[in-house]
Every structure is written in C-alpha cells, then in structure tokens.
C-alpha cells in the first residue's frame with residue numbers, strides 16, 4: 318500500500334526518489350498519518366498540514382548535518398516517519414513508545430527537544446552561532462508556526478538574529494491557526510497576502526492615482542515604480558521581518574512540492590538570516606480536519622470497544638471550571654477571563670461566547686497574560702488567568718514581581734496539574750506546587766474533586782489576594798455538583814476519615830485515591846485517618862500537628878514533585894514545631910522526568926493510585942523502607 322514510503326528508512330532514501338515522485342509520496346504519508354494517528358491519538362491537523370513542507374526540507378537539506386528545529390514539535394510526525402521511525406510510529410505517545418515530540422535522545426535527526434512553543438528561533442540561532450565558530454557549513458532551519466510566532470521569545474530571537482546576521486533560515490509555517498483561530502494584530506498583519514486580490518486592487522488604485530499626476534518629465538516612471546514598491550513594502554508581512562534584518566521570501570504555496578523545492582534550493586544558497594513564509598492549510602487532505610482544524614488539533618486515541626465505558630464519563634475538571642466561570646461571570650461583571658491561546662483546552666470557550674468583551678485570548682504569551690491580568694486587577698477587576706501548569710513555568714517572574722509583590726488579586730487557574738498522560742515530560746504539571754508555595758502573599762490550593770473546584774474558584778475570586786488553584790487533566794470523580802457556591806475558610810483542611818494508626822494527608826486529586834487506600838487498609842485491620850489538606854499555603858498546621866500527635870505517623874500524598882512539594886511543606890510544619898519523633902513518608906513524583914503513558918499507567922508506576930498508596934502505608938507502618946525516599950525524623 319505504501320509503495321514509496323515503505324522504501325524510506327532515512328533522508329538518504331528520500332533523496333533517491335525523483336522529484337516527481339515526491340507528490341505521490343506526500344499522499345502516502347498523509348494516508349499513513351491518518352491511519353495511525355486516528356488509532357494512537359495525537360496532533361493530527363497540524364501534521365496533515367506540514368507533509369509537503371517536511372518532505373521538501375528533508376529532500377533539499379542534509380539532516381542530521383543540517384539541523385531542522387521544529388517549534389513545539391507537534392507537527393513533526395512526517396519528520397519522524399522519514400527519519401527511521403516509520404515502523405515504531407504506531408507507538409508514538411504510548412507507554413514506553415516513541416515521543417509525540419522531537420526528542421534528542423530518540424534520534425540524531427531531532428536537533429532540539431521541544432513541546433513548549435516559541436523556542437525554535439533561539440535554539441536555531443544558538444546552533445548557527447556555534448557552527449559559525451566551528452567553521453563548518455551546516456545549515457540551520459527553524460520551522461515555526463504562526464501561532465508560535467505570537468510568543469515573545471520568538472521575537473527576542475529574531476531581534477538578535479537580525480543583528481548577528483548569521484546564516485539562519487526561519488520557515489514560517491502559516492496556516493492562520495493556533496490551536497484555535499490565531500488572534501492578535503501580528504496575526505492579522507502576517508496574513509495580509511500581497512499575492513491575492515487585495516494587492517491587485519490596491520495596485521489598480523495606485524495606477525489610477527499615477528494617471529492623474531501631471532507628468533514631470535522622465536521621472537514619472539521612476540516615481541511610479543518607487544511608489545508601488547513602497548506601497549508593497551508598507552503592506553506586506555515582509556516589512557516586519559526585513560525591518561528586523563531578515564531577508565523575506567514569500568509567501569509561497571506550502572502544498573506545492575515543485576514550488577517548495579525550487580524556493581528551498583534558492584534559499585539554501587542565500588547568506589544571512591532568511592525568513593521563508595510558507596502558506597499551508599491545517600488539516601490538509603482530510604475534509605473534517607480542514608473544516609474544523611481546532612477540533613482535530615489533537616485527537617484522542619481509539620480505545621478498544623471493551624475498554625469504552627458504557628456510560629458517559631463524569632465531567633472534566635476543565636469543563637466544571639469553565640461552567641463555574643460562566644456562573645460567576647453572570648453574577649459579577651468584574652469577573653474577567655484570560656487564556657494564552659487555549660480557549661478550548663482551558664474550558665473558557667463558553668465564557669468567551671457568553672461574555673466576549675470580558676474574555677481575552679492573548680496568544681501564546683503566558684508571561685504577558687499574567688502581567689496583563691495584574692494590570693486589570695490594579696483597576697479593580699477580578700481576572701482569572703487559566704493556563705496549563707507546565708506553561709505557567711515560563712511566567713514565574715510575573716507571578717512574583719507583577720502579582721505577589723504587589724498583592725494583586727489575580728487568580729491563577731492551573732489546569733493540567735500533575736501527570737497529563739500521552740504528551741509526556743514536556744507537559745506533565747509536576748512542579749507548580751514547588752515553584753509557587755515559597756512566594757509570599759500567594760495562596761496555593763488544590764481541590765479534592767470537581768465540586769470543590771467550584772468552591773475554590775469562588776473563594777479565590779473574592780479573597781482580594783493573589784490566589785492559585787491547580788487541578789488535573791481529565792474527568793472528575795463524578796461527585797454531585799453543589800448549585801450554591803461557597804467561600805471556603807482559607808488555610809483550613811478537613812478530616813475525612815478518623816483513624817488511629819496513621820494519617821494520610823493528601824492534596825488535590827490524590828484525596829479520593831487516599832480514601833480508597835484507607836478503605837483497603839481497613840480490610841487489613843489498619844485504621845488510617847485521611848486529611849484533605851485543601852491548602853498547600855497557608856497550610857493547616859494546627860490540623861497536621863494534631864494528627865501527628867495522635868497517630869505519630871504521617872504519609873503525605875501529592876501529584877507534584879517531591880522536592881519542594883506539599884510533603885516538604887508538611888515536613889516544615891513538623892520541624893518548626895520540633896515534633897521530631899513523628900514518622901513521615903512522602904508519596905509523590907520522584908526527582909526525575911516522567912515519560913509518557915496513560916495517567917493510570919503512570920500513577921500506578923509511581924505508587925500514586927489507591928493500591929500504591931495503601932501498599933506504601935502498610936510497608937511504612939511496619940517500619941520497612943518503601944521505594945520512595947523515607948524520612949524518619951528522629952530527635
């Protein structure tokens with residue numbers, strides 16, 4: 318079935334094909350992508366749009382000597398398939414399979430590891446400078462989408478690249494889409510295509526103006542040409558990049574292989590920084606994805622029929638967050654919502670539809686999102702910035718300098734906190750408790766389920782303080798949702814089960830598994846208290862100390878890095894109270910990066926599911942050391 322593709326085990330095989338064979342090859346790659354990704358899940362639409370571009374890049378350049386750097390890397394499937402990973406491609410994003418993103422440890426063709434956006438030009442420039450110093454002739458090609466170009470870091474890199482004048486090719490893969498429709502002034506500017514009717518009609522108008530200017534000798538032609546050029550110059554996307562010191566080429570048709578090959582062969586010979594503007598269609602070749610590219614940005618894997626639940630799964634945390642935002646927005650016009658290019662992913666689309674004037678998609682600009690929120694808060698509004706935990710990492714200083722230091726009432730809604738599953742180590746939200754809980758003025762909390770999430774959101778909005786709440790990817794626990802929203806007492810946890818043998822102090826999504834673990838332990842005659850801590854900061858010291866005195870044995874559970882996480886906060890409480898005889902064990906994410914897999918597989922591996930928590934508690938209670946680091950604090 319894959320007559321041409323089956324012969325390609327690396328870029329050298331690709332180069333053996335005649336140029337005319339590349340178009341049928343693209344069709345085979347597209348069919349292969351569709352067949353595989355609809356089964357494994359993954360980033361379908363972006364990849365369908367980048368097939369010809371990838372083939373052309375590998376045909377014209379010489380990877381791995383030449384470096385192709387993919388921004389985000391969610392569009393690099395064709396690159397993987399052409400660089401020796403066709404046969405393992407069906408394992409992409411699966412447990413112990415290949416990654417859904419370029420990864421340096423996976424292939425010499427993966428020039429730079431990615432998953433987060435807007436890094437490709439910086440990394441490419443670093444490599445361009447390094448190869449200049451090494452005096453070799455490797456070509457460096459950074460491939461960035463129009464959505465990823467909205468990230469400020471891309472412009473920081475363009476700024477330096479235009480100044481250094483090193484050989485760097487930036488390919489702008491412009492499909493006028495981020496995950497959702499790309500937004501912002503930059504996007505509108507870049508999508509002004511001078512090749513279309515718009516330019517032709519402007520040119521006509523210009524010619525009419527020319528015709529009415531009285532002749533001033535032989536200069537008229539020269540003047541007309543100059544005027545036309547400057548009009549074009551003012552209006553093309555090239556102006557921007559040329560102003561930054563790049564040679565601009567384009568826009569060119571990104572699904573036309575002969576054009577792509579011709580242009581790339583020419584661009585290859587140019588010196589200095591080049592920006593090649595390529596127009597593509599997200600979802601190309603698969604009508605549902607072409608029509609609804611946002612819905613096909615990422616598709617879920619097909620699970621075997623027997624694994625499909627008979628009834629609908631409970632609502633996701635994300636959708637409960639989104640519905641609660643609408644509810645709170647109805648009651649209070651000061652409630653505003655901000656997303657960094659992820660209105661669907663963060664559940665804010667219903668809010669955006671209901672309150673278009675109070676919703677802001679800032680593009681892939683997490684840093685700006687938080688300082689923008691701080692500005693809104695200064696003026697008395699109640700902004701909620703909903704950003705994935707992993708992407709908030711790049712806005713740490715904004716949380717510190719613009720929000721906490723100024724005590725501004727901004728709410729950070731950190732979605733995808735904890736293990737996210739198939740996206741793997743770039744996307745797990747493993748660190749937010751650690752990177753937030755040491756910041757003065759910030760309240761850090763995590764709901765035990767989707768119902769508590771609603772109450773925490775209201776608590777955050779009406780606290781008048783900087784607040785953060787973290788919640789995981791995926792379905793909630795299916796608990797009933799209270800209609801009446803309450804403000805929770807800040808800094809107070811709750812005892813859910815009172816037992817005398819040990820205390821499990823859990824936070825966020827680990828509370829329900831901890832309850833289940835306690836039930837399993839009871840079957841074995843072990844009676845555990847279970848505490849829902851609710852707040853990481855301010856932590857409920859009183860409750861923790863009372864339990865420590867009562868049972869003398871504490872097990873903390875969190876889906877966050879153990880280093881600096883919630884368990885560390887509990888240790889600090891015990892240490893500060895000089896309760897040195899209490900035995901404590903922390904369950905959480907160990908000090909290594911966690912690979913991909915389903916959330917259930919990863920939780921089971923790390924002992925974060927009910928069975929794992931119960932096993933650790935039992936072993937610990939018996940005084941044997943478990944698999945995670947054990948910290949028995951002795952006087």
Ligand SMILES: Cc1ncc(C[n+]2csc(CCOP(=O)(O)OP(=O)(O)O)c2C)c(N)n1
Nearest residue numbers: 363432433434462463464465494495496658
């Ligand atoms: C820092 C960061 N923020 C958000 C995301 C989520 N994200 C992944 S792809 C994407 C859209 C990228 O758009 P573009 O670069 O134009 O690629 P396309 O999907 O259109 O091919 C977004 C917002 C991310 N990966 N990294």
Ligand SMILES: CC(=O)[C@@H](O)[C@H](O)COP(=O)(O)O
Nearest residue numbers: 389391432615662733740790
């Ligand atoms: C590549 C990227 O960053 C996003 O597309 C991400 O994979 C979305 O993750 P969710 O599926 O959790 O929204």
Ligand SMILES: [Mg+2]
Nearest residue numbers: 462463464494
């Ligand atoms: Mg795009």
